Amino acid sequence: MDLQRPRGTQDILPAETPIWHRVEGAAHRVAQSYGYREIRTPVFEHAEVFRHGVGDATDIVEKEMYEFEDRGGRTLVLRPESTAAVARALQQASLLSEPPVRVYYIQSHFRYERPQSGRLRQHTQFGVEAWGVPGPLADAEVIALAGSFLSELGLTGLVVRLNSLGCDVCRPRYREALVTFLQSHRDELCGDCQRRIERNPLRVLDCKVPSCQAVVRQGPKPLEYLCADCQQHLIGVETALSALGITFARDGSLVRGLDYYSRTVFEIGYEKLGAQSTVCGGGRYDGLLQSLGGKPQPAVGFGLGLERLLLTLEAEGLLPPAEATIDAFVAYLGPELGPEAMRIANLLRSAGHRIEMEALGRSLKAQLRRAQKLSATYTVILGPQEFARGVAVLRNMETSAQAEVPIQDLPRLIEH
Ligand SMILES: [Zn+2]
Numbered sequence: 482m483d484l485q486r487p488r489g490t491q492d493i494l495p496a497e498t499p500i501w502h503r504v505e506g507a508a509h510r511v512a513q514s515y516g517y518r519e520i521r522t523p524v525f526e527h528a529e530v531f532r533h534g535v536g537d538a539t540d541i542v543e544k545e546m547y548e549f550e551d552r553g554g555r556t557l558v559l560r561p562e563s564t565a566a567v568a569r570a571l572q573q574a575s576l577l578s579e580p581p582v583r584v585y586y587i588q589s590h591f592r593y594e595r596p597q598s599g600r601l602r603q604h605t606q607f608g609v610e611a612w613g614v615p616g617p618l619a620d621a622e623v624i625a626l627a628g629s630f631l632s633e634l635g636l637t638g639l640v641v642r643l644n645s646l647g648c649d650v651c652r653p654r655y656r657e658a659l660v661t662f663l664q665s666h667r668d669e670l671c672g673d674c675q676r677r678i679e680r681n682p683l684r685v686l687d688c689k690v691p692s693c694q695a696v697v698r699q700g701p702k703p704l705e706y707l708c709a710d711c712q713q714h715l716i717g718v719e720t721a722l723s724a725l726g727i728t729f730a731r732d733g734s735l736v737r738g739l740d741y742y743s744r745t746v747f748e749i750g751y752e753k754l755g756a757q758s759t760v761c762g763g764g765r766y767d768g769l770l771q772s773l774g775g776k777p778q779p780a781v782g783f784g785l786g787l788e789r790l791l792l793t794l795e796a797e798g799l800l801p802p803a804e805a806t807i808d809a810f811v812a813y814l815g816p817e818l819g820p821e822a823m824r825i826a827n828l829l830r831s832a833g834h835r836i837e838m839e840a841l842g843r844s845l846k847a848q849l850r851r852a853q854k855l856s857a858t859y860t861v862i863l864g865p866q867e868f869a870r871g872v873a874v875l876r877n878m879e880t881s882a883q884a885e886v887p888i889q890d891l892p893r894l895i896e897h
Pocket residue numbers: 647648649650651652707708709710711
């Protein structure tokens with residue numbers, strides 16, 4: 482057998498899951514401390530959710546979706562992002578009739594991208610969304626939440642880059658100026674961007690091709706075209722961030738790769754990592770629900786890729802040291818004691834201890850080696866003579882000190 486996992490996926494092995502538990506635990510804790518509640522959506526959705534929600538002319542929808550026909554002839558896709566799916570779910574459950582709705586998710590996303598460090602075809606994102614809140618405090622709230630999460634994991638020196646993409650009133654004017662500008666520089670743009678000029682000019686701002694970036698740098702910026710309301714909104718976000726003591730900077734060339742953003746877009750960067758420093762991105766998407774056929778509904782949120790975050794934590798030495806996986810190993814001598822060993826192991830589990838017991842009936846020496854390997858804090862040794870007297874040997878694996886103790890005292894004597 483020579484089976485390999487698919488390209489762009491990863492196995493998270495038992496030695497690695499404690500790190501995931503820690504990061505996901507922090508996400509749950511911090512999101513809930515801001516009043517956000519978890520939502521989970523299906524792994525696959527009707528393709529329209531993302532075609533309409535994310536936008537037909539985006540890379541995600543054009544090139545990266547895992548799209549398939551099921552046996553009933555429906556066109557389904559593996560969820561490439563969660564915001565459009567969450568919008569679909571909230572709309573379907575009629576939850577948006579009573580705003581605000583604050584939700585968060587920790588979900589897998591699937592994109593057919595070229596695999597690279599920290600960017601997988603199946604990746605995990607922690608995201609939060611505040612629905613039904615039009616004012617700038619909501620934008621500041623999700624940014625603050627992301628900041629709290631990252632600093633809880635030990636990341637400091639975070640910088641928020643902030644931009645506004647305008648609204649339905651002012652964006653058309655900007656778009657027009659941008660199209661005129663790009664048309665006059667058509668020859669300098671890559672093939673993709675030449676096609677984007679008419680279809681989706683904002684995406685040119687996001688192109689990674691250096692010659693395109695050089696063109697964009699000289700072009701018009703959304704900030705120069707903001708209407709009074711959008712300007713006020715941006716200032717409102719900045720005022721709130723200042724009050725919270727969050728470091729931020731305006732970045733007029735910041736755009737996000739999805740169609741649905743309006744007004745605020747932001748990224749949180751980790752200075753020390755340089756150009757690849759973005760660990761979190763988000764913004765406002767007031768028009769998303771409408772593009773899915775619902776009523777207009779303001780919303781703002783962020784998404785944060787956890788695989789990439791783990792690489793950052795690892796690079797910074799912020800991953801926790803391996804801790805003891807079990808509190809006690811139950812060893813026993815002679816097959817007839819097996820059922821009693823099982824009963825005692827369960828007694829200890831009921832008292833809240835993490836217990837593994839000998840499974841192969843090996844020699845005491847081999848059993849102690851196993852306990853050592855598991856980093857057990859204690860080993861309980863059951864022998865026939867001791868058992869007949871109602872006692873067991875309790876061995877402290879760190880000090881090797883051991884003593885006979887009454888079996889009924891074991892739950893109390895074993896400490897985490
Ligand atoms: Zn505007």
